[in-house]
Structure formats: C-alpha cells, structure tokens
Amino acid sequence: MMKLAGSLSEKDKEKALYEIIGVPYDGTAINKGSREGPKAIRNASQRLETFLWHKKLELSDLLYYDYGDIKLEHNHFFKAQNIAEFVLEHTRIRRVFLGGDHSVTYPLVKYLFEHGEVASVISIDAHADFRDSYRGNKFSNACVMRRIAELVGFEHIIEIGVRSSSVDEYASLNQIAIYDADVMREKGVQGVLEEIGEGEEKTYLSIDIDVLDPGIAPGVEHPEPCGLSLESLISLVQGIIKRRDVVASDVVEVNPGLDIANGITSLNAARVVFEILACYRERDNRDDYSHSEK
Ligand SMILES: [Mn+2]
Numbered sequence: 001m002m003k004l005a006g007s008l009s010e011k012d013k014e015k016a017l018y019e020i021i022g023v024p025y026d027g028t029a030i031n032k033g034s035r036e037g038p039k040a041i042r043n044a045s046q047r048l049e050t051f052l053w054h055k056k057l058e059l060s061d062l063l064y065y066d067y068g069d070i071k072l073e074h075n076h077f078f079k080a081q082n083i084a085e086f087v088l089e090h091t092r093i094r095r096v097f098l099g100g101d102h103s104v105t106y107p108l109v110k111y112l113f114e115h116g117e118v119a120s121v122i123s124i125d126a127h128a129d130f131r132d133s134y135r136g137n138k139f140s141n142a143c144v145m146r147r148i149a150e151l152v153g154f155e156h157i158i159e160i161g162v163r164s165s166s167v168d169e170y171a172s173l174n175q176i177a178i179y180d181a182d183v184m185r186e187k188g189v190q191g192v193l194e195e196i197g198e199g200e201e202k203t204y205l206s207i208d209i210d211v212l213d214p215g216i217a218p219g220v221e222h223p224e225p226c227g228l229s230l231e232s233l234i235s236l237v238q239g240i241i242k243r244r245d246v247v248a249s250d251v252v253e254v255n256p257g258l259d260i261a262n263g264i265t266s267l268n269a270a271r272v273v274f275e276i277l278a279c280y281r282e283r284d285n286r287d288d289y290s291h292s293e294k
Contacts, residue, residue, distance in 0.1 A: 001039075001042075001068050001069075002039075002042050002043060002046070003020075003042065003066035003068075004020050004041070004042050004045050004064075004066040004270075004273065005042075005045040005046050005048065005050050005059065005270075006045075006050045006058075006059030006060045006062065006064065006274070006277075007020065007064060007065055007066035008060075008063060008064065008065045012065075013065040013067075015063050015065075016063055016064055016065035016093070017062070017063045017064065017093065017094070017280075017281070017284065018062065018063070018064035018065075018093060018094050018095065018096070018277055018280055018281075019064060019065050019066075019067055019093055019094075019095050019096075020064060020065070020066040020067065020095070020096050020097075020098065020273070021067050021068075021069070021070060021086050021087070021095060021096075021097050021098070022037075022038030022039070022042075022068060022069035022070065022097070022098045022100075023038065023069065023070050023072075023097050023098065023099055023100040023104040023108070023250075024036070024037070024038050024039070024069050024070075024072065024100060025070075025072055025099070025100045025101065025103070025104050026100060026101045026255075027076065027101070027103070028101055028103040028137060028139065028140045028141045029101040029141060029221050029255075030135075030221065031221045031255065031257075031258065032257075033221075033255040033256065033257035033258060034099060034100055034101045034221065034252070034253055034254060034255045035100065036255070036256050036257065037098060037099050037100055037252070037253070037254035037255065037256065037266075037269075038069055038098040038099070038100070039256075040254055040256035040259075040263065040266040040269075041098050041251070041254055041266050041269045041270050041273060042066070042098075042270075043263075043266065044263050044266035044267040044269070044270040045270035045273070045274070047267060047270075048267070048270060048271060048274065052274060052275075052278055055278055055282075057278050057281070059274060059277065059278070062277050062278060062280075062281045063281075064096075064277050067086060070082050070083065070085075070086055071085075083107060083108060083111045084111070087108075087111065087112070094246070094247055094248065094249075094280045094284075095247070095248045095249070096248075096249050096250065096251070096273055096276050096277065097248065097249070097250040097251075097252075098250070098251055098252075098254075098269075098273070099250055099251065099252030099253060099254070100250075100252055100253075101141045101221070101252065101253060102125070102129060102141035102144050102206070102208050102252045102253055103139055103140060103141040103144055104250070104252060105121075105123075105144050105148065105204075105206045105250055105252065106139060106144050106147050106148055106151075108204075108248070108250065109121055109148050109151065109152070109204050109206075110151055112204065112247070112248060113151060113152055117202060117247055117248070118152070118202050118203065118204045118247060118248065119152065119156060119201040119202050119203070120152060120156035120157070120158075120199075120201045120202070120203050120204070120244075121145075121148050121152060121156065121157055121158075121203070121204045121205075121206065122157075122158045122159075122160065122196075122203060122204070122205050122206070122240060122244070123145055123157070123158070123159045123160070123206045123208070124159075124160045124161050124205070124206070124207045124208065124211050124233065124236060125145075125159065125160075125161060125162060125206070125207075125208035125210065125211050126161060126162065126163055126164055126181075126208065126210045126211050126222070126224035126227055127142070127162065127164050127165065127208070127210070127222065127224065128145065128159060128162050128164070128165035128169050128170070128173055128178075129141065129142055129143065129144045129145040129146070129208075130143070130145050130146045130149075130165060130169045130172055130173060130176075131143045131146060131166065131168070131169055132146060132168075132172075141221075141253075145157065145159065145176075146172075149175070149176060154175045154176050155176075156201070157176045157177065158176070158177045158178070158179070158196060159173075159176060159177070159178045159179070159180075160178075160179045160184070160192065160211075160236060161179075161180070161181055161184060161211040161227070161228055161233075161236075162178060162180045162181065163180060163181035163182075163224055163226060163227070164222075164224045177196075179192045179195070179196070181226060181227070181228070184228065184232070189232050189235040189236055189239065190235075190239070192236075193236070193239035193240070193243065196239075196240070196243065196244075197243065198243045198244070199243065199244050199245075200245055201244070201245065202245050202247045203240075203244040203245055203246045203247065204246070204247070204248050204249070204250075205237070205240055205241070205244075205246045205248070205249040205250075205276075206249070206250050206252065207233070207237070207249065207250065207251045207252070207272060208220075208252050208253045209251060209252070209253050209254050209265060209268070209269050209272070210222060210223060210224060210227070210253050211227060211228050211233060212227050212228055212229075212230060212233060212268060213225070213226070213227035213228065213229065214227060215227075216229070216230060216264060216265075216268055217264070217265045217268055217269075218258070218259060218260055218264070218265060219254060219255050219256055219257075219258045219259025219260070219263075219264075219265030219266065220253050220254070220255055220258065220265065221253060221255055221258065230268055230271065230272075233272060234271075234272065234275050237272065237275050237276055237279060238275065238279055241276070241279035241280065241282075241283055242279070242282075242283065246279075246280070246283075249276050251269050251272055251273055251276075254266055254269045
C-alpha cells in the first residue's frame with residue numbers, strides 16, 4: 001500500500017507524533033465509491049511537493065505515520081474493536097482519518113468520546129447532516145451530526161459552511177451553533193473564527209470535502225453549488241487548530257469514481273490533510289515552548 005506522501009517509513013514509525021488512518025467504508029452512500037477515498041488521497045498526495053511553501057515546512061519533518069486502513073469485512077459498518085486495534089495502540093497522539101462516507105465519523109467520535117479523548121465536534125460541511133433518519137437508516141451519512149449531537153451534547157457541536165438541508169432539518173438546527181455559508185461570506189473566515197473563540201476542550205474536526213465549491217471538488221456524492229474556496233477552508237483549518245485542542249480530524253466523502261479525470265478532488269483533499277498535519281505540529285511546538293517557559 002502506498003503511504004501518504006511525507007509519512008515515516010515502517011521502520012521509523014515509533015518516532016511518529018501523528019498518525020493517519022484510512023477508513024474505506026461507504027456502506028451508507030447511495031452512490032458508492034468513497035471507500036476508494038483513502039487510496040485516492042494517498043495517490044494524489046504524491047503529486048504535491050512535500051515542502052509546504054507558505055509555512056517553509058518540510059512534511060517529512062513533521063513526523064507522522066500512515067498506518068493504512070482499518071480492516072472492514074464486506075464493507076460492514078465497523079465495530080469498536082476495529083477502531084481499537086488502530087486507535088488505542090497510541091494514545092495522546094493527534095490523528096487524521098481518511099474517509100469513507102461521512103457516516104464513519106460517528107463510530108470514530110463515539111469511540112474517542114467514550115474513552116475521554118474527545119468532548120466536542122466541529123463539522124465543516126455543505127450539508128447539515130442533521131436528519132433523524134434517512135431512507136430508514138439512522139446512521140446514514142445524512143444523519144451523522146444529529147447522532148453525534150445526541151452523543152456529545154448539542155451544546156458541544158459547531159457546524160460551518162452549511163448551505164443545504166431539508167426543511168425539517170432546518171427547524172432542528174437552532175439547537176446547535178451554526179455558521180452557514182451566508183455567514184461565512186458576510187463575516188469572512190476571520191470573523192467566524194473570532195466568534196467561535198478559543199477553548200481547551202478536546203475537539204474532533206470533521207471535514208466533508210463537499211464543503212468546497214463543486215468546481216474544485218466535483219468528486220463527491222452530493223455536490224452543492226456556491227461552496228468555499230480551498231483558501232477559505234485552509235484558513236478555517238489553521239484558525240480552528242490554533243484555537244482549539246483538535247486531537248483528531250477527518251477528511252471524508254472523496255469519491256474518486258465521481259471525480260473528473262485530473263483527480264482534483266483527491267488532490268485538494270490531500271492538500272487539506274497536509275495542512276492539518278502542519279497545524280498540529282505548529283500547535284505542539286507552541287505548547288512545548290510555553291511549557292518550557294514555565
Ligand atoms: Mn456533505
């Protein structure tokens with residue numbers, strides 16, 4: 001299996017400060033294909049330089065290890081032991097999960113929440129994903145944030161970038177903090193980040209790649225017009241990881257089968273993953289520095 005560009009090799013994996021884990025599951029998607037997302041993101045990452053120009057950071061200096069994919073038999077909804085095998089081996093390490101359809105976020109959050117590793121969830125997504133049930137499935141990717149809110153508490157949820165829901169979903173969204181696409185345009189990324197503010201709660205950051213405009217992320221199951229630019233998404237990621245203790249993130253809903261030939265959706269997803277890893281490291285460097293000053 002090809003690893004994400006910049007990953008430590010297997011012999012050096014003990015040095016890892018961060019880990020990448022693929023979750024090749026698309027069991028709740030109508031248009032299958034996002035199970036190929038982790039592989040497509042890894043392949044696309046090979047096409048980008050591992051030197052992040054804007055930060056003057058070399059990715060291989062960040063010390064992350066790509067563990068590969070969680071093993072799923074016959075695309076079955078995965079169970080706690082599948083996650084445990086990968087996640088529990090290394091506690092106190094920041095992670096990035098590669099989806100998979102958005103339903104994968106629920107078992108990951110549930111597992112981390114029940115082990116005291118996550119207390120709040122920020123979702124960046126074109127869709128509210130707040131249906132109580134979709135096509136008879138309460139664990140569908142269209143219900144994922146509703147299930148998570150019920151688990152961690154509605155007051156511990158923030159949604160950013162939303163521009164689509166059903167009328168019933170919309171009525172229930174007043175229970176959570178939401179900065180929709182209109183608010184993003186009105187206040188700008190920095191305005192939204194200031195309102196979100198700082199917090200020490202351990203946070204899970206879920207990024208549905210369909211939050212981007214379909215022009216730059218067409219390879220998704222439910223493209224939604226009038227989306228974010230990649231620059232805006234990257235600024236959000238930077239600002240959130242600076243302000244919140246993000247212990248785990250995911251990048252979900254990359255569906256290479258629906259992408260255009262040049263693989264732009266996977267490429268932009270890989271770029272977002274690189275940014276998350278660099279921001280983890282910047283935050284840890286800052287925290288180490290402030291600790292050593294005390
Ligand atoms: Mn979505």
